[in-house]
Amino acid sequence: MGAAVIPLQTALFYGRREPTVLFLMSMGLGIFFIKGKAAPRVVIIAAIFGAMFFIPSTGEYRSLAREDPLGAFRQINFRRQFQEALDPDAISELKNATALIAATEETGDYEFGAGYWNQIVFRFVPAQFLSRDFKDSLMIGGEQRDMSDFVYDVLGFQLPEGLTVTGMGDSFNEFGYVGCLFFAALGYLFKTLWAAANRPNGIVAQIIYIQITTSAMRAATHQTIDFLPAFIYGLTFIGAIAFFAKERGVVAAPLSSSPVPAQFLSK
Numbered sequence: 001m002g003a004a005v006i007p008l009q010t011a012l013f014y015g016r017r018e019p020t021v022l023f024l025m026s027m028g029l030g031i032f033f034i035k036g037k038a039a040p041r042v043v044i045i046a047a048i049f050g051a052m053f054f055i056p057s058t059g060e061y062r063s064l065a066r067e068d069p070l071g072a073f074r075q076i077n078f079r080r081q082f083q084e085a086l087d088p089d090a091i092s093e094l095k096n097a098t099a100l101i102a103a104t105e106e107t108g109d110y111e112f113g114a115g116y117w118n119q120i121v122f123r124f125v126p127a128q129f130l131s132r133d134f135k136d137s138l139m140i141g142g143e144q145r146d147m148s149d150f151v152y153d154v155l156g157f158q159l160p161e162g163l164t165v166t167g168m169g170d171s172f173n174e175f176g177y178v179g180c181l182f183f184a185a186l187g188y189l190f191k192t193l194w195a196a197a198n199r200p201n202g203i204v205a206q207i208i209y210i211q212i213t214t215s216a217m218r219a220a221t222h223q224t225i226d227f228l229p230a231f232i233y234g235l236t237f238i239g240a241i242a243f244f245a246k247e248r249g250v251v252a253a254p255l256s257s258s259p260v261p262a263q264f265l266s267k
Contacts, residue, residue, distance in 0.1 A: 012069040017058060022214045029210045033197065053079075091160050093221075097169030100147055103154035104173045111174045114140035115225045123229040147173070170223040182224050186216055204242045208234055 004023065011020035032038055054061075057076050064072035104110060118139045127135040136142050147170070148159040159165070171179030196205035215230035 013065055017055070018214050018218065021217065022211075025213050026210050029206075029213070033206045091163065093163045093166050096151075096159050096163055097166040097172075099151045099155060099157050099159065100165045100169040101172045103151045104176075107154055109150075110176055111145060113174060115145060115170065115174050116228055118144045119225040120229055120232070124232075145173075164222040166222065167220045167224045170225055174224070179224075183220070186219060186227070190216065204238065207238050211238065 007019050007023040010016045011023065028039055060076055061072050064075055118141070121135065121138045122144055125135045125138060147165050148161075152158050165173075167183070171182045173179075175181070190209070193205050193209045196202055197209050199205075211234040212227075212231055215227050215234075218230075219227040
């Protein structure tokens with residue numbers, strides 16, 4: 001229970017979406033892997049519709065929740081926020097994606113995977129210890145592409161601060177129309193992890209599967225270049241813990257004490 005304090009605090013007081021979803025997914029998938037019980041479909045459908053109405057209100061909730069998290073729900077006009085999100089003139093991340101795709105197609109300046117490598121360097125090479133010049137020297141092109149500056153230089157359109165270009169936009173910026181294969185590869189990765197998670201002694205695959213679910217979601221909603229660093233991070237630390245536990249004979253039995261229902265193994 002103590003481990004749930006920080007995720008709950010982050011969700012209730014700061015309105016952070018990814019830690020909230022990771023907490024809920026950890027609970028749901030943990031129960032599934034341990035007990036073999038899946039959430040009823042009606043609950044999943046209700047959660048999807050609830051998120052559809054709540055996500056446009058996240059910004060307002062964050063500003064209200066700092067003082068009174070419970071009262072914030074009563075003060076938000078969810079219907080008005082949802083209607084404003086559907087306004088054709090509203091700021092939209094899909095508009096950002098459209099602008100990035102248009103700028104990339106007009107210039108033909110595709111990154112061809114450089115963005116993925118540069119993001120790994122950005123996340124894992126500490127400039128504080130190795131110097132900024134050394135870090136930049138490891139990046140293809142000498143630096144990360146600033147999507148906002150790139151779009152502005154080509155189209156004269158300024159991407160609004162705080163919004164993303166979506167996975168659709170940045171995957172096109174990397175590989176054009178074949179950038180969609182990133183999501184095919186992501187699906188294959190999860191299929192492989194799912195199969196491994198349902199094998200005997202599949203506890204490590206189960207934990208990795210749970211850990212990277214939100215990173216995969218963010219690859220669609222934010223940008224695909226964030227997924228690889230998150231996957232490497234999770235694989236490194238979960239793998240290290242698994243190795244440490246295995247050396248001491250701790251990892252000797254699967255997390256699930258009851259077999260996973262057969263109808264889920266073929267999905």
